[in-house]
Amino acid sequence: MTNQNAQEQTTQLQHDSFAYLNGELCIEGLSVDEIADKVPTPFYCYSASTIRNAYTLLSDRLRPTGASICFAVKANSNISVLRLLSELESGMDIVSGGELERALAAGVPPSKIVFxxxxxxxxxxxxxxxxxxxxxxxxxxxxxxxxxxxxxxxxxxxxxxxxxxxxxxxxxxxxxxxxxxxxxxxxxxxxxxxxxxxxxxxxxxxxxxxxxxxxxxxxxxxxxxxxxxxxxxxxxxxxxxxxxxxxxxxxxxxxxxxxxxxxxxxxxxxxxxxxxxxxxxxxxxxxxGRWLVGPAGMLVTEVLYLKETGDTVTAIVDAAMNDLMRPSLYGAIHPVLPLQSSDDRAQCAYQIVGPVCETSDVFGSYGDLPPLHSGTRVAFGCAGAYGASMASSYNSRDLIAEVLVDGGRFRVIRRRQTIDDLLPLEKPTPWSTINSCTDAAIAL
Incomplete structure (x- = not known):
């Protein structure tokens, strides 16, 4: 491996926006636990600098080819994320009319959008x-x-x-x-x-x-x-x-x-x-898409209960498959990062699951975690792509918030959509009539 390639691999591995400082998991120097004190779990949290660094690296390497970059919006369609990338001169690759409207709302010039x-x-x-x-x-x-x-x-x-x-x-x-x-x-x-x-x-x-x-x-x-x-x-x-x-x-x-x-x-x-x-x-x-934003995000969640079934200890968290579909849909395993490092060097095995009423609502089995307890907060890493953009309100659960951290500050970039927001969408409209089927119609 050449020195340049070795250096590049190191750059891609650094994830220097995420680190344990004084025993706390931090994103761009901010304690994720303290963010969770202000934003109820579960929620997504993204590092703006990680996205910028990834875009800059890819853009630099592609420069000799003359290739331009259009971000795959389906990976993460949050308007603030799209605006961040657009400010870096990225175009957008869309796959729906809704994604077109999101790109336009983020200020992306139509001339830089591919459908x-x-x-x-x-x-x-x-x-x-x-x-x-x-x-x-x-x-x-x-x-x-x-x-x-x-x-x-x-x-x-x-x-x-x-x-x-x-x-x-x-x-x-x-x-x-x-x-x-x-x-x-x-x-x-x-x-x-x-x-x-x-x-x-x-x-x-x-x-x-x-x-x-x-x-x-x-x-x-x-x-x-x-x-x-x-x-x-x-x-x-x-x-x-x-x-x-x-x-x-x-x-x-x-x-x-x-x-x-x-x-x-x-x-x-x-x-x-x-x-x-x-x-x-x-x-x-x-x-x-994924390469630019995947490593920049995490899904922050809290342990609700521990449950022993035979030889398996199951940690039930407040995030679920409706929040992060990749494990149940693709069998994907996201890394788990405790928000507080532990002096306890014991490594424990847990199956981590969500509360949705589906057998497939399982994030995975992990054999190298510190002891977990009710109230312990953890984060699923590498969740910046195909996480929030694939989320739903299945089981009538809230559509969770998204948070962006940038330069020592953070803000909510999509507020939590609660059941109180969703119920008005189902207010019945007046009845309408059309021509009824004739009696001669064949019953299905």
Whole structure:
């Protein structure tokens, strides 16, 4: 390993915004326990400096390639987080109309927004074209027809790229693999040339290029090389057909280590881009999400009860699967960090679970924790991505707060949504009538 690479790995590992100071877990020098005295658990807590450091590192490494960054909003859609990234000059990769509105509310210029996703509605496409986003990533023939139709009605040209399914195994979890044949994402690579040529003839379409995204949480970078080589070959074929290819959207998916270990080397990632597609002379974009915000967040929770079942000691905490879905959905294990370090060197084993009425409401089994008691506060680390953005009010539980720490101060950036906030949404509206089914209808 070169000195530069070794130094980079150290930088990626430092997480210097999180440390135990005088026996207390601190984030940017602030005691998380003292924050929890003011913000009821459970809640999410993010470090602004960790996000800035990650963005700066990735941006620096990508600079020789000329690639711009569009943050994958689905990873963390809090407006304050989006604004922080936008101030760093990041664009946004969205997958819904709601995410578009969040990006706009955060002050992101529409010209820096990319719209991905397999099921864009007419209303979403209309809104996106109306505000003037950078591009729409087309995921199917049927969607292309709708985009063309909407653009015709609006009397505008829709900037589009085709999302290619390169049939590449990202070697990640099956539920977050997106680039294999049979996955719902993208258009089969062998169908692109015909569809691209037809789109080039449509005056309603501003055909710009291609996109690819093979999956999420990639720790092995070799699938990127495979996908980008196939993408480069396709570009050359399209150009040989006399068709312009100006942009390449290279997707995201850079993973993180949930044990605070060494993740993928972003210098190597940039090198793969340099080796495979930079020479094509296209405008390049990458769309990281988890890598930028995952290590910056934690879910703070409190032990409610301890329960012994046979040889297992279960710690029941006030956070649950509705707050952090990743363990129950993907079998993910997040590291557990006590908010107070202990002089007791004993290591105890606990199964940590939430109070939701589901067997799958289990965060994991941990064998190296200090003794826990009712009232002990702990944090699940690496929870800045796909935590709050996937949360729900299942079991009629509160949608928990989010907190941002920045430069020795903190503030709530999403207040807790309580049952008192939710009940008014279910106030009945007046009855409406439509034509009733005839008596001749066949009973289901």
């Amino acid at each position: 991905s996703g397999v099921g864009k509605t007419r209303a979403e496409i209309t809104r996106a074209l109306g505000v003037g986003i950078h591009q729409i990533n087309v995921e199917s023939r049927a969607e292309l027809d709708v985009i063309r139709d909407v653009a015709r009605i609006m009397n505008c040209r829709a900037p589009i790229v085709f999302r290619v399914n390169p049939d590449v195994d990202a070697q990640t979890h099956a539920k977050i693999s997106t680039g294999k044949k049979g996955d719902k994402f993208g258009i089969a690579i062998e169908e692109i040339r015909e569809l691209y040529a037809k789109a080039a003839e449509s005056p309603e379409l501003d055909l710009q290029g291609l996109a690819v995204h093979i999956g999420s949480q990639l720790l092995n970078l070799s699938p990127y090389r495979t996908a980008y080589v196939r993408l480069a070959s396709l570009v050359k074929k399209l150009r040989s057909d006399g068709l312009p290819v100006r942009r390449l959207d290279l997707g995201g998916g850079l993973g993180i280590r949930y044990d605070f270990g060494v993740g993928p080397n972003v210098s190597e990632y940039a090198g793969i881009i340099q080796d495979t597609v930079t020479s094509l002379g296209c405008e390049l974009t990458v769309e990281p």
